[in-house]
Amino acid sequence: MKLLYTVNSPYARKVRIVAMEKHIEMALQEVELSDPDSPVKQYNPLGKVPVLILDDGESLYDSRVIVEYLDHRTPVTKLVPNEHGARIAVIRWEALADGICDAAVAAMLEGRKPEAQQSKALIDKQLGKVTAGLEALNKDIAKKKWCVNETFSLADISLGCMLGYIDLRFKQLSWQDKYINLAKHYSILIKRPSFKETMPVA
Numbered sequence: 001m002k003l004l005y006t007v008n009s010p011y012a013r014k015v016r017i018v019a020m021e022k023h024i025e026m027a028l029q030e031v032e033l034s035d036p037d038s039p040v041k042q043y044n045p046l047g048k049v050p051v052l053i054l055d056d057g058e059s060l061y062d063s064r065v066i067v068e069y070l071d072h073r074t075p076v077t078k079l080v081p082n083e084h085g086a087r088i089a090v091i092r093w094e095a096l097a098d099g100i101c102d103a104a105v106a107a108m109l110e111g112r113k114p115e116a117q118q119s120k121a122l123i124d125k126q127l128g129k130v131t132a133g134l135e136a137l138n139k140d141i142a143k144k145k146w147c148v149n150e151t152f153s154l155a156d157i158s159l160g161c162m163l164g165y166i167d168l169r170f171k172q173l174s175w176q177d178k179y180i181n182l183a184k185h186y187s188i189l190i191k192r193p194s195f196k197e198t199m200p201v202a
């Protein structure tokens with residue numbers, strides 16, 4: 001099995017952390033998305049990372065499909081509970097965390113355009129989604145140790161990867177000062193070896 005990834009993709013980081021937490025061996029191939037010879041399109045028509053290439057040459061995407069696949073590969077450290085209510089709660093956290101990343105990526109890409117071509121309205125709209133999402137998650141996590149059922153799960157991993165990405169790209173939002181509950185949770189998550197080893201690079 002081989003994962004095509006980029007170092008700062010929060011979605012690929014989620015997959016890498018899931019594999020590490022579950023002690024699943026997976027080869028890693030870092031790719032350059034702007035490289036016309038990058039292998040990504042060959043395995044994912046959408047041209048996005050992460051992509052997991054299986055031993056028979058079949059490929060899996062996107063990150064939510066890959067983490068589901070990995071979680072079923074071994075019962076070690078189950079990250080998505082089987083019980084329906086808990087499972088829905090965990091994947092809802094994942095959906096919101098990934099959605100915040102989607103909005104943050106869109107705002108970041110717009111902000112990288114030459115100034116005359118940028119739409120401030122689009123950036124504001126996307127950053128509005130980021131802050132609304134952070135506010136909701138900050139309320140939801142409250143003083144809980146873990147996101148769902150007092151157990152470390154994919155919800156915590158998704159949340160941590162999203163916060164790492166916001167910290168990397170939008171430090172100016174001062175999220176750690178505004179969302180104290182999230183900041184506390186993040187400070188605990190980043191002590192885990194899986195988070196330390198996959199830290200985004202500025």
Ligand SMILES: N[C@@H](CCC(=O)N[C@@H](CS)C(=O)NCC(=O)O)C(=O)O
Binds near residue numbers: 008009010011049
């Ligand atoms: N929903 C996808 C999102 C993947 C995604 O947007 N990846 C970005 C990197 S962070 C990408 O590959 N972008 C390249 C592109 O959009 O062409 C997932 O969860 O895997």
